[in-house]
Amino acid sequence: MSEIPNPLAAFDIFTSKVKNKKNKARGLKKLLSKKLAKKLFGKTFATNTRAELAKVEEVLPEKIHSKPKKPSFEIAWASTANEIKEAQRLRYKVFAEEMGAHLPKNSDGLDVDEFDAYCDHLLIRDHETLKVVGTYRVLPPHKAQEVGRLYSDSEFDLTRLNHLRPKIVELGRSCVHAEYRSGAVIMALWSGLAQYMQKHGYEIMLGCASIPMADGGHFAASLYNSLKNEEMAPIENHVFPRLPLPLNKLNGGLEVEPPPLIKGYLKVGAKICSAPAWDPDFNTADLLTMLRISDINPRYAKHFLNR
16 A cells, blocks of 8 residues: 655655754764863864854754654443444445445445444544544343344354353444554554453453455455464354355465454454355455453453453
8 A cells, every 4th residue: 555645745855954964963062072172173163163053953943853643542432322323434434435345325324234223332532533433333142132143143153152142242343444543543442342341241252353355255265274273262162154255266375464453353362263254245254253351362461451
């Protein structure tokens, strides 16, 4: 991806000259102590030189070299219908407009389905603009019981996980605005999820981790084939895709790096419970991912769970 053009590019030459001049001035100032300068070149030269150096430093504002301020984010949970719509609008922008998912059209440009009414909606806002730039939706166990199933049930046979359902919180519809896809937003999302799990005493997070299939599925097949044994869930927690990706018909031997979100899940301690399922509406290959709070990598447990 090409870099965003630098609006200050025209001033690069000026900035570099200023920086070089300032560095030289400071170097000379160190070398030319007043005493040494007087001894080598006389009192008048030493006094004039130090005065010139002082003038140079006075006209070199530190602000020229200051780093841009990083945006800060606030973690919140939607408490009104309008706040839920903010999350749904971001989802539609990312999934439908950016990724080309086939979502039901509506006049408000929202991604809405039957699960939204039962879910809690995590929002990450830019602290300055208050714009929602990241979101997750969270289906707690008692709400899953009300709706009668998990979203994941539509993609996988979850029979082997039935005994865990009272402990499972299902995560879904995770997305981040294109202009804010940084580690800071992902960390804010995960911090919000960790606080939620601790507050309610839930034990397991479950969700579909999506892999884009713009290449027809070769990347997804290769990624699945590259998973290590320790990255897979125990056999008793394996589930089965209802619409499996045809791995035997794809080139599954490519050298690939996991997408950032899946890579992050694995680092935190999540396990993959399935072969990839094909989601035709989103044109993604989905891996069912499970994270037990007790399995979180100690490095991240210290950060997210204060352990």
